[in-house]
Amino acid sequence: MNAIVVNELTKKFGDLIAVDNVSFSVKEGELFGLLGPNGAGKTTIINMLTTLLVPTSGSALIAGFDIRNDPDNVRSNIGIIFQDPSLDIGLTGRENLEFHAMMYNIGAEERRTRIAEVLSVVHLENKADTLVEYYSGGMKRRLEIARGLIHYPRVLFLDEPTLGLDAQTRRSIWDYIRNLNREYKTTVILTTHYMEEADYLCERIAIIDNGKIIALDTPQRLKDEYKSDSVSLTIEGPSDPLLSGLKGKEWVREIAADNGNVLLKVINGEDNIPHLFQIAHATGVVISSVSLHKPSLEDVFIHLTGASIREEDGSKRAGMREKHRRRMMR
Ligand SMILES: Nc1ncnc2c1ncn2[C@@H]1O[C@H](COP(=O)(O)OP(=O)(O)OP(=O)(O)O)[C@@H](O)[C@H]1O
Ligand SMILES: [Mg+2]
Known part of the structure; x- marks a missing residue:
């Protein structure tokens, strides 16, 4: 059974085609990655799959529910960790979780149990009653992950889970993500532009560039095939x-x-x-x-697009791609 089925999904913003006819599916219990540079269209895909943005065309099923026809059922089956922090820093960690659990209509007693459970998943028990304002970046991210888990979602969406965190914190977040995928059998779809994150965590990766999927496979097979x-x-x-x-x-x-x-x-x-x-x-x-x-996913990305994923400037990337295309044609 597939947890996510995406069928020819497209999103246009005026003349810009941010997501261009994208199709893929994610198996139940899978840890799946969308890997691509800035502006590739990753967040736009996540926003459509989580019903925050209406597609221009195409369709998708999440946990069997249609994002267009059945958005309420989609929402009750998913957890989302946004790219931009969305905690209330004037509340404590526990209060943030309480508030979120109430929005999902979880009763008081159940809330207590679940809050204790998700806090222990991300090892924040000791910080539960501290104002989020005084959390470190990594703690905030862990609290957001805990919050995304509060209603036991079948599918968890993580948009850039470790953006801007130091290497050590990043690694500990990877472990939390991996644990909750394994122990709770939560299907996880994450976006990243960190090659090593996709390589380390994901069972399969879709490489996205300019709104299109340009390759989709296991990290190992991508490396074997392209380099x-x-x-x-x-x-x-x-x-x-x-x-x-x-x-x-x-x-x-x-x-x-x-x-x-x-x-x-x-x-x-x-x-x-x-x-x-x-x-x-x-x-x-x-x-x-x-x-x-041994080839890295970075090598695969360069091979496929002619540019390094770390190039932040789109025009530079386009120039690199053109150079690469000319080189390939020679
Ligand atoms: N609401 C919007 N209106 C207009 N253009 C948008 C909007 N949202 C995104 N875009 C454009 O769509 C393209 C894809 O953006 P998106 O945020 O999906 O990229 P991304 O892959 O998540 O990038 P990043 O790694 O920087 O988060 C970009 O060119 C962006 O400027
Ligand atoms: Mg994004």
């Missing part, structure tokens, strides 16, 4: 015997040699390095050092 491993060797003496020994090997994708350095693109680097040594040995070449670089 091979890089192996660089330093050798003693001429490289020609090694190069001829490697010719025609199906696991070698590319070879470049320069002054005692040989750079190879290979499939399954760690499995084939021993073969590489055997061939070197057989051809009388001595390898004095070897290094293996």
Whole structure:
């Protein structure tokens, strides 16, 4: 059963097509990521799926309910953590949770139990009665996650859950997200522009650029499909015997040699390095050092779009893409 089914969803703001005919589905219990640079359309997708924004065209089902025809049922089955903080800093953590639980018509006794439970999920029991104004950034984010869980949603939407947090806090938030996905079987869909976040957390990732999904798969398969491993060797003496020994090997994708350095693109680097040594040995070449670089999602993104995801400036990205397109056409 799918928790989310998105069918040809489009959102236009005037002439701008922010989300362009996007289709995907998320299985129940899955941890799914939308990865893309600033302005890719991630928040716009989330806003449509959570019924905050009406699509220009297309449709979606959340927990089996249609976002257009059945928004109330959609809302009661989802939790949302917005990209922009939305806590009341003049209230304590507990009061924020109380208020939210009341909006979901959860009775007083049930509220007490659930608040205690969600506070313990994010380890904020000790801060429950402190004003949110005095929380750190990471604590605020954890409180928002707790708040998103208060009505036991079947599907949790997290828009940039760790934006602007330091590496250590980010990692602890990742652990909370992973735990609640595993222990509570909550389906999680998150957006991020952090490659390592998508790579670490998500079972499958849709890479979004300019409102379109340009790739969708597991992080590992995306890496396997779009990039091979890089192996660089330093050798003693001429490289020609090694190069001829490697010719025609199906696991070698590319070879470049320069002054005692040989750079190879290979499939399954760690499995084939021993073969590489055997061939070197057989051809009388001595390898004095070897290094293996496994592709990252960043490499995949650059491969697909011709630009790094960290480029904040859209016009620069467009320029990079054009350069990349010309390079590919050559
Ligand atoms: N209400 C709106 N009116 C007009 N344009 C909008 C509106 N909301 C978003 N956009 C535009 O739609 C595009 C997608 O924006 P969106 O916020 O969905 O991107 P995003 O992928 O979430 O980016 P970020 O990583 O910066 O959060 C952007 O060009 C943005 O300027
Ligand atoms: Mg956004």
